[in-house]
Amino acid sequence: MKNDIVLAGVGGQGILTIAAIIGKAAMDQGLNVKQSEVHGMSQRGGAVLAHLRLSSEPILSDLIAACTADVIIAMEPMEALRQVQSLSPSGAIITASKPIVNIPDYPEVEAVVAELKKHPRAVVIDADEIAASAGNARGSNMVILGAVSRFLAMDAQTLRDAITGFFARKGDAVVAANLKAFEAGRKAAE
Amino acid sequence: MAQRLFLGDEAVAQGALDAGLSGCYAYPGTPSTEILEYIQTSKLAAERNVHREWSTNEKAAMEEAIGMSFAGKRAIVCMKHVGLNACADGFMNAAVTGARGGLAVVVADDPSMHSSQNEQDSRYYGQFAMIPCLEPSSQQEAYEMMSKYVFGESEAKGTPILVRLTTRLSHSRANVEVGEASPIPAAVTADASDRHFVLLPAIAKKNYERLCAKQGTFEAMSEESPYNAYLEGADKSVGIVASGIGFNYVMEAFGGKCPHPVLKISQYPLPKKKLARLLSECQSIVCVEEGMPFIEQQLRGPLADPRIKGRLTGDLPRTGELNPRLVAEAFHLDLPAVPVVSPLVKMRPPRLCDGCPHADTYRAINAAIADMPNARVFGDIGCYTLGALPPYNAISSCVDMGASITMAKGAADAGIGPAIAVIGDSTFTHSGMPGTLDCVWEKSPVTILILDNLTTGMTGGQSSVGAGRMEAICAGLGVEAEHIRTIVPLPGKHDENVAVLREELAYAGPSVIVARRECIQTLRHKVKK
Ligand SMILES: Cc1ncc(C[n+]2csc(CCOP(=O)(O)OP(=O)(O)O)c2C)c(N)n1
Numbered sequence: 121m122k123n124d125i126v127l128a129g130v131g132g133q134g135i136l137t138i139a140a141i142i143g144k145a146a147m148d149q150g151l152n153v154k155q156s157e158v159h160g161m162s163q164r165g166g167a168v169l170a171h172l173r174l175s176s177e178p179i180l181s182d183l184i185a186a187c188t189a190d191v192i193i194a195m196e197p198m199e200a201l202r203q204v205q206s207l208s209p210s211g212a213i214i215t216a217s218k219p220i221v222n223i224p225d226y227p228e229v230e231a232v233v234a235e236l237k238k239h240p241r242a243v244v245i246d247a248d249e250i251a252a253s254a255g256n257a258r259g260s261n262m263v264i265l266g267a268v269s270r271f272l273a274m275d276a277q278t279l280r281d282a283i284t285g286f287f288a289r290k291g292d293a294v295v296a297a298n299l300k301a302f303e304a305g306r307k308a309a310e
Numbered sequence: 311m312a313q314r315l316f317l318g319d320e321a322v323a324q325g326a327l328d329a330g331l332s333g334c335y336a337y338p339g340t341p342s343t344e345i346l347e348y349i350q351t352s353k354l355a356a357e358r359n360v361h362r363e364w365s366t367n368e369k370a371a372m373e374e375a376i377g378m379s380f381a382g383k384r385a386i387v388c389m390k391h392v393g394l395n396a397c398a399d400g401f402m403n404a405a406v407t408g409a410r411g412g413l414a415v416v417v418a419d420d421p422s423m424h425s426s427q428n429e430q431d432s433r434y435y436g437q438f439a440m441i442p443c444l445e446p447s448s449q450q451e452a453y454e455m456m457s458k459y460v461f462g463e464s465e466a467k468g469t470p471i472l473v474r475l476t477t478r479l480s481h482s483r484a485n486v487e488v489g490e491a492s493p494i495p496a497a498v499t500a501d502a503s504d505r506h507f508v509l510l511p512a513i514a515k516k517n518y519e520r521l522c523a524k525q526g527t528f529e530a531m532s533e534e535s536p537y538n539a540y541l542e543g544a545d546k547s548v549g550i551v552a553s554g555i556g557f558n559y560v561m562e563a564f565g566g567k568c569p570h571p572v573l574k575i576s577q578y579p580l581p582k583k584k585l586a587r588l589l590s591e592c593q594s595i596v597c598v599e600e601g602m603p604f605i606e607q608q609l610r611g612p613l614a615d616p617r618i619k620g621r622l623t624g625d626l627p628r629t630g631e632l633n634p635r636l637v638a639e640a641f642h643l644d645l646p647a648v649p650v651v652s653p654l655v656k657m658r659p660p661r662l663c664d665g666c667p668h669a670d671t672y673r674a675i676n677a678a679i680a681d682m683p684n685a686r687v688f689g690d691i692g693c694y695t696l697g698a699l700p701p702y703n704a705i706s707s708c709v710d711m712g713a714s715i716t717m718a719k720g721a722a723d724a725g726i727g728p729a730i731a732v733i734g735d736s737t738f739t740h741s742g743m744p745g746t747l748d749c750v751w752e753k754s755p756v757t758i759l760i761l762d763n764l765t766t767g768m769t770g771g772q773s774s775v776g777a778g779r780m781e782a783i784c785a786g787l788g789v790e791a792e793h794i795r796t797i798v799p800l801p802g803k804h805d806e807n808v809a810v811l812r813e814e815l816a817y818a819g820p821s822v823i824v825a826r827r828e829c830i831q832t833l834r835h836k837v838k839k
């Protein structure tokens with residue numbers, strides 16, 4: 121079993137939380153994990169990228185080679201598009217649809233989404249809206265994680281357990297809200 | 311044995327703790343910051359009262375660690391690559407004094423300059439200081455080097471050891487098998503008459519001769535090192551020298567089974583016998599190393615041996631970090647075509663957070679000098695360096711920590727005016743104070759803005775030793791009281807702040823304006839707690 125996952129977004133969108141939860145779930149499942157993340161300068165509202173590799177075999181490189189990723193997970197459509205070079209021809213893209221427009225030359229978001237949808241396995245969902253309807257407006261990243269859970273070679277329950285573990289010290293209410301967002305995302309990607 | 315998911319930095323930290331560390335000394339800097347941050351949150355470190363406060367700068371950190379080694383205890387000092395420049399004096403001379411308690415100098419390089427001004431390669435410093443250098447290829451190896459190897463060897467050979475990390479190891483997590491923590495060993499004792507640490511010429515000459523004499527020992531260490539390995543391969547048309555994480559990219563490119571002989575290098579000085587074997591067996595050699603062509607240059611020699619390939623021959627890019635694709639291309643493997651990125655994708659550079667105090671300060675500066683075409687603003691290193699980008703376009707320089715004040719002074723000496731320095735609180739105490747003294751001594755017409763956001767923002771909000779006390783520090787340095795001003799960078803105070811700036815810009819001597827308002831990010835964390 122192997123999953124090579126590219127995570128993309130804008131600083132502050134919580135992609136490292138998604139990566140940490142998947143990574144923890146994978147480890148609990150006895151898989152090897154390598155997760156390369158960007159800290160520092162690029163976190164201040166800039167593009168953020170993480171590479172997450174899971175495998176039953178030992179993992180060599182910390183980075184995923186171009187054209188080999190199984191999944192791109194993005195919290196922002198243009199950031200998803202920025203990473204398409206990583207994707208294998210049979211890979212999937214799961215991205216939130218809402219643009220973060222913090223640059224003057226941000227393209228037409230419809231054009232970005234259209235470009236993404238040219239890809240045979242692209243799932244573009246309004247994670248903010250789904251999170252809000254699930255009563256957890258700040259849980260967009262958990263919605264995306266829920267959607268992604270359908271594309272990972274990993275048991276959904278292990279992910280739920282990892283979410284519970286990750287948010288445990290913030291109390292039961294926070295855990296429940298995040299699990300709810302996760303389920304809503306899972307449903308959206310059905 | 312327990313399994314942990316560790317960043318390379320965390321593996322280094324836990325390994326050092328498990329080896330019986332007594333102190334970690336560091337100044338923050340990406341990608342090294344998480345080493346001390348990990349130790350600060352470690353229960354074991356707290357139980358053992360391991361030293362774990364931030365130092366004022368790398369030079370202080372280095373010398374504090376040397377002091378701990380002098381006292382016979384195990385110490386690490388951690389920094390980013392350019393930090394080693396800031397403490398090069400202590401580092402080079404510690405090689406001459408030698409170590410007593412185990413001393414590891416851990417330096418994280420940042421090829422591709424994700425968060426840095428350059429991509430210098432610390433292995434050159436190891437060679438320059440003539441001490442052993444380790445370059446782990448994985449988080450597990452980093453843990454093992456720190457927990458089982460570095461301190462014992464440092465004590466046995468009486469030398470500091472350099473540990474070189476790179477961004478993709480420091481900031482990548484992986485499963486690490488962690489062993490038991492050893493107790494903190496008793497201090498390595500020395501006679502009070504021991505004069506190793508007194509680098510008077512007569513003693514230094516002897517120390518230096520001894521350091522030269524140890525080179526054979528260091529080479530033998532590399533030759534026998536568990537971290538350097540010769541991997542057999544049947545296809546000897548090419549031999550590969552792969553150092554640090556370059557080794558992983560090579561193995562990845564060949565799907566885990568490389569047909570060519572590979573010499574994995576994770577310890578320096580270079581193991582000559584192993585290298586000689588590779589060179590004699592193979593028709594050509596490809597050097598795969600993260601950072602500068604350190605090994606490649608040594609193998610190529612001054613006459614540019616055409617058999618040696620790598621970054622200097624264009625087989626790999628001359629600059630920037632490696633990745634598995636680039637390495638696979640260097641071996642002309644059959645690879646799928648990489649699609650072009652859609653032209654819809656635009657650059658998204660980092661920027662100041664919404665509500666950041668620095669933004670208000672830059673707006674005030676820009677307004678204050680709008681009618682002064684000869685004014686120049688000299689920047690420094692921190693979040694406020696982003697003031698170089700639109701919409702502020704406010705600074706003309708950013709070179710190294712502290713350089714805002716000293717460059718402003720030099721430019722003022724050459725007739726530029728007003729000469730304005732913009733420097734953060736942590737950067738000011740790191741290395742801005744000596745330049746301020748120069749300005750005071752010569753009464754230079756320099757206006758120094760200290761952006762006191764009460765933290766070390768750029769690297770994630772570490773404590774900043776002088777935060778909140780800038781006025782007193784500057785008064786102590788001799789800046790006249792009437793030319794030490796404090797403003798609060800808020801949109802509502804814009805006009806007031808511009809007026810203060812213009813008053814001080816009109817003064818023909820050194821003045822300091824402290825712009826004080828807390829970083830939005832650290833404020834938010836406090837509110838959450
Ligand atoms: C010699 C050296 N050490 C460390 C760093 C990493 N670094 C960059 S900026 C910075 C500190 C910034 O703090 P401050 O001056 O208070 O400004 P702020 O980011 O809070 O605005 C550090 C530690 C560096 N670039 N050079």
Ligand code: SF4
Pocket residue numbers: 164661662663665666667668693763767768829830831832
């Ligand atoms: S982290 Fe703090 S200092 Fe840095 S840009 Fe954000 S608000 Fe400003």
